[in-house]
Amino acid sequence: MSQDAATRVTQTVTSADGTVIAYETVGAGPAVVLVDGALCYREFGPARALANELASSFTVYAYDRRGRGESGDTQPYAVEREIDDLRAVIAAAGGDVSVMGQSSGAALALAASAHGVAMRKLAVYEPPFVGLREVKGRKVDYLATLKRLVARGDRAGAVSYFMVKMVGAPAFAPIMMRLMPKVWNRLKAVAHTLPYDASVMGDFEVPTAELCTIAVPALVMAGSKSPATMQHAVRRAAEAIPGSVRRTLDGQTHQVSEKALAPQLAEFFAATPI
Numbered sequence: 518m519s520q521d522a523a524t525r526v527t528q529t530v531t532s533a534d535g536t537v538i539a540y541e542t543v544g545a546g547p548a549v550v551l552v553d554g555a556l557c558y559r560e561f562g563p564a565r566a567l568a569n570e571l572a573s574s575f576t577v578y579a580y581d582r583r584g585r586g587e588s589g590d591t592q593p594y595a596v597e598r599e600i601d602d603l604r605a606v607i608a609a610a611g612g613d614v615s616v617m618g619q620s621s622g623a624a625l626a627l628a629a630s631a632h633g634v635a636m637r638k639l640a641v642y643e644p645p646f647v648g649l650r651e652v653k654g655r656k657v658d659y660l661a662t663l664k665r666l667v668a669r670g671d672r673a674g675a676v677s678y679f680m681v682k683m684v685g686a687p688a689f690a691p692i693m694m695r696l697m698p699k700v701w702n703r704l705k706a707v708a709h710t711l712p713y714d715a716s717v718m719g720d721f722e723v724p725t726a727e728l729c730t731i732a733v734p735a736l737v738m739a740g741s742k743s744p745a746t747m748q749h750a751v752r753r754a755a756e757a758i759p760g761s762v763r764r765t766l767d768g769q770t771h772q773v774s775e776k777a778l779a780p781q782l783a784e785f786f787a788a789t790p791i
Contacts, residue, residue, distance in 0.1 A: 530609040533601040539587035540580035544572030548610040551579045554620025555714040558585035561703045570779035580606050584710040600629045615786045621714040631727040640736040646723040646750040660715040672708035679711050728757035735761040736785045740769030
């Protein structure tokens with residue numbers, strides 16, 4: 518089932534702090550909520566393509582995380598407020614839902630579950646618990662750097678820093694992105710939310726004490742072509758979550774194909790919990 522622009526209807530729900538969160542639905546069946554990673558939102562990112570792949574079996578909810586797309590951005594930011602946002606979307610979906618998070622969105626979904634947000638099942642793909650980069654024996658403070666760049670209005674600098682220093686893209690990658698003005702402008706439009714993702718990730722280490730409190734069936738996935746550091750992070754996260762299932766998707770990287778991801782999710786979400 519596909520969903521074109523003419524059939525997409527934006528709905529809203531109000532989070533606990535009064536922030537309006539925008540979302541849309543597609544499909545029919547048990548509810549699934551998708552949680553995006555850094556710089557992604559409904560108009561830009563993997564959510565719509567994945568939602569369309571799942572729509573034949575599920576009612577899929579895709580939402581704009583706060584500060585992105587059509588959602589509000591009440592200040593000051595706090596991870597707890599983003600957890601409340603997800604809780605509000607889940608409530609709008611009827612409460613009995615499964616949740617799927619990718620990248621830092623996976624870390625947010627894990628934190629929400631650990632903090633008692635009700636969900637039927639939880640699936641995550643590559644929460645980036647890969648640690649902080651070190652320079653001259655000292656760990657780099659990603660959050661402070663991103664906040665500094667955003668505070669002085671350097672959105673392009675924040676995106677470049679994220680891509681090169683945090684993700685590990687080649688130094689020429691931001692230059693190449695600037696040659697695609699539509700994409701580059703969309704990245705800059707949400708650059709101010711990069712500190713939000715860094716806040717969700719904390720020290721970028723596996724939050725073992727938090728994950729071990731998760732009490733819902735969980736699926737933790739990685740791509741076979743992702744760096745060893747990412748695969749190690751996913752393995753440690755899966756080991757920390759009681760009873761979780763870990764799967765490696767053959768041929769996939771951090772930019773996972775929706776066609777590779779959807780069958781894993783459909784199988785896991787449809788299965789009756791033991």
